[in-house]
Amino acid sequence: xxxxxxxxxxxxxxxxxxxxxxxxxxxxxxxxxxxxxxxxxxxxxxxxxxxxxxxxxxxxxxxxxxxxxxxxxxxxxxxxxxx
Amino acid sequence: xxxxxxxxxxxxxxxxxxxxxxxxxxxxxxxxxxxxxxxxxxxxxxxxxxxxxxxxxxxxxxxxxxxxxxxxxxxxxxxxxxxxxxxxxxxxxxxxxxxxxxxxxxxxxxxxxxxxxxxxxxxxxxxxxxxxxxxxxxxxxxxxxxxxxxxxxxxxxxxxxxxxxxxxxxxxxxxxxxxxxxxxxxxxxxxxxxxxxxxxxxxxxxxxxxxxxxxxxxxxxxxxxxxxxxxxxxxxxxxxxxxxxxxxxxxxxxxxxxxxxxxxxxxxxxxxxxxxxxxxxxxxxxxxxxxxxxxxxxxxxxxxxxxxxxxxxxxxxxxxxxxxxxxxxxxxxxxxxxxxxxxxxxxxxxxxxxxxxxxxxxxxxxxxxxxxxxxxxxxxxxxxxxx
Numbered sequence: 001x002x003x004x005x006x007x008x009x010x011x012x013x014x015x016x017x018x019x020x021x022x023x024x025x026x027x028x029x030x031x032x033x034x035x036x037x038x039x040x041x042x043x044x045x046x047x048x049x050x051x052x053x054x055x056x057x058x059x060x061x062x063x064x065x066x067x068x069x070x071x072x073x074x075x076x077x078x079x080x081x082x083x
Numbered sequence: 084x085x086x087x088x089x090x091x092x093x094x095x096x097x098x099x100x101x102x103x104x105x106x107x108x109x110x111x112x113x114x115x116x117x118x119x120x121x122x123x124x125x126x127x128x129x130x131x132x133x134x135x136x137x138x139x140x141x142x143x144x145x146x147x148x149x150x151x152x153x154x155x156x157x158x159x160x161x162x163x164x165x166x167x168x169x170x171x172x173x174x175x176x177x178x179x180x181x182x183x184x185x186x187x188x189x190x191x192x193x194x195x196x197x198x199x200x201x202x203x204x205x206x207x208x209x210x211x212x213x214x215x216x217x218x219x220x221x222x223x224x225x226x227x228x229x230x231x232x233x234x235x236x237x238x239x240x241x242x243x244x245x246x247x248x249x250x251x252x253x254x255x256x257x258x259x260x261x262x263x264x265x266x267x268x269x270x271x272x273x274x275x276x277x278x279x280x281x282x283x284x285x286x287x288x289x290x291x292x293x294x295x296x297x298x299x300x301x302x303x304x305x306x307x308x309x310x311x312x313x314x315x316x317x318x319x320x321x322x323x324x325x326x327x328x329x330x331x332x333x334x335x336x337x338x339x340x341x342x343x344x345x346x347x348x349x350x351x352x353x354x355x356x357x358x359x360x361x362x363x364x365x366x367x368x369x370x371x372x373x374x375x376x377x378x379x380x381x382x383x384x385x386x387x388x389x390x391x392x393x394x395x396x397x398x399x400x401x402x403x404x405x406x407x408x409x410x411x412x413x414x415x416x417x418x419x420x421x422x423x424x425x426x427x428x429x430x431x432x433x434x435x436x437x438x439x440x441x442x443x444x445x446x447x448x449x450x451x452x453x454x455x456x457x458x459x460x461x462x463x464x465x466x467x468x469x470x
Contacts, residue, residue: 007202011395022388030388033381041395048399057178057404058414065421073417076117076267 004049011042087221088291095299096231097224097364098280102133102307104365105186106276108332108358110311111318113416115327118268120254122327123315125268130308132269133277136428137304140280141297143435144287152284152434153379159438166380168430173376175426177393179279180369181400182411184208187362188401189408194335195352205401208366209394215367216374216390220289223367230364234357238310241354242317244341249320274420278427279365280304285372331408334358370397 015038022031047054055063089097114122147155152172157165188204196204215223258265283300290296318327318337330336338354341347373393378386405411 004202007206007395007398014391014395018388018391026384026388029381030383030385033377033383034388034392037377037389037392038395041392041397041399044399044403045395048402054403056406056410057181057400058406058410058418061422062414062418065418069418069421072270072421076270076417 004045008042008045008049011038011045014038015042087219088289089220089224089286091290091292091295091299093224093228094286094290094296095303096227097286097368098283098300098303099307100227100231100234100361100364101282101368102276102280102303103310103361104276104279105183105190105358105362106272107311107314107361108190108334109186109412109415110272110275111315112327112331112333113271113412114268114315115319115324115333116416117271118264119259120256120319120324121258121262121265122268122319123254123312124258124262124265125272126308126312126315128265128269129272129277129311130305132273133280133304133308134301136277136280137300139428139431139435140283141287141300143431143438144284145293145297146435146438148293149288151288151375151379152431153376155438156430156434159434159441169376169380171430172426173373173380175423176282176369176372176376177396177400178404180366180373180397181404182414183362183366183369184397184401185404186411187359187366189411190332190335190358193408194332195355202398202402205398208363209398212363212367212370213390213394216371217387220286220371223364223371227364230360234360237354237357241338241341241350242313244343244347245317245321245337248340249317250323251320253320253323254316270420271416274423275415276307278420278423281423281427281431282368282372284431285375286368331412373397 015035018034018038019031022034111122114125118125143152147158150158153165153169155165156168159165160168184205188201188208191204191208192199192201215226287293287296314334314337318333321337321340322330322333326336327333335351335355335358338351341350341354370390370393374386374389377383377389377393383389405414
């Protein structure tokens with residue numbers, strides 16, 4: 001748990017430092033892109049930190065791809081130890 | 084954009100390490116479940132498939148040698164559709180990077196650093212990756228030139244020391260259930276690591292001597308699966324099929340067998356360094372592809388501005404991708420190949436076909452225009468004489 005908080009705090013610090021730097025040096029587009037990426041990452045972190053009921057990415061892809069991969073998986077499992 | 088360039092040799096070494104990547108740690112176990120003692124045959128067959136995909140990617144990349152897939156997809160499909168395809172590639176590279184990071188941190192966490200939280204392992208692992216990407220592809224290429232001989236030396240030495248432990252009987256009988264299990268075993272290999280080589284579509288643009296690229300890339304495409312053949316031969320002949328199926332990180336268990344009493348023991352951590360270096364190359368190249376794709380999609384000033392922010396996306400994603408190692412095993416074994424089929428096979432084929440049609444159409448139009456001009460000129464020359 002503590003490692004998560006450390007990572008969240010470091011992300012916020014980096015966001016502030018890089019945001020300041022980009023505001024002075026780079027274009028607005030760079031600042032917006034960097035901020036959005038950081039915010040998306042932090043959002044995902046917080047969801048995981050507070051154990052939000054979201055399925056894992058593997059489960060999401062699994063559900064999406066099930067009609068396509070299931071026949072192949074069944075064919076592969078036939079005759080193997082998993083079948 | 085990164086101004087650094089790499090040579091074809093560096094590119095080939097990068098690709099060799101990239102293909103081996105985490106596949107050497109995970110795949111011998113996954114393939115053994117399907118192909119049993121004939122998994123070496125599966126690895127051997129995968130060489131041809133690797134070459135086939137290599138041909139496709141080289142054909143497409145060298146058709147547009149000064150552009151990445153993000154750029155020429157916009158040229159071929161039009162601004163909007165091409166941009167969407169670029170975005171899909173960005174998401175794919177992100178997911179791939181997260182899976183690789185999860186695999187390597189899971190590997191380190193379960194065999195070496197038992198009591199260290201996965202987040203800390205992932206973060207520490209990502210620090211050199213971030214630094215490498217920050218320094219650019221040229222530095223990554225040169226670093227790989229240093230890592231490569233070390234990895235090969237450790238691999239050769241450990242292979243020699245395993246020779247006395249080999250039991251040929253473990254490999255026999257060959258094809259007890261026919262060739263079909265070996266063919267079935269190809270399915271997970273096609274996804275991971277064969278189709279992952281899609282990253283070349285982002286890298287060929289940075290190669291200086293493009294004339295040699297194709298040849299060197301094909302050499303790397305044969306050498307990497309051949310190394311996997313050797314690894315699978317060693318795992319089956321030394322540990323046997325049962326142990327290979329049971330152990331999730333079978334290559335590490337294989338290294339534990341290297342033992343010369345009281346003189347040379349516990350070398351598995353040293354052998355583990357090879358796989359950490361190959362995985363480092365894989366994660367770094369994927370991460371580099373992520374930042375370059377973002378730069379080109381969103382027309383940023385420098386790719387360096389998004390390197391650190393993406394760290395805080397890849398880290399939680401590596402945690403989010405799976406709940407437990409069994410889920411990862413199932414995903415790599417059955418789901419990933421179909422998932423990767425779209426960005427790694429269907430899209431490149433689509434781009435290649437549409438690109439060729441477009442070029443042919445342009446060529447025909449140019450020829451048509453040329454003929455019209457010739458006819459006009461002929462008419463102009465004829466008309467004064469008629470007068």
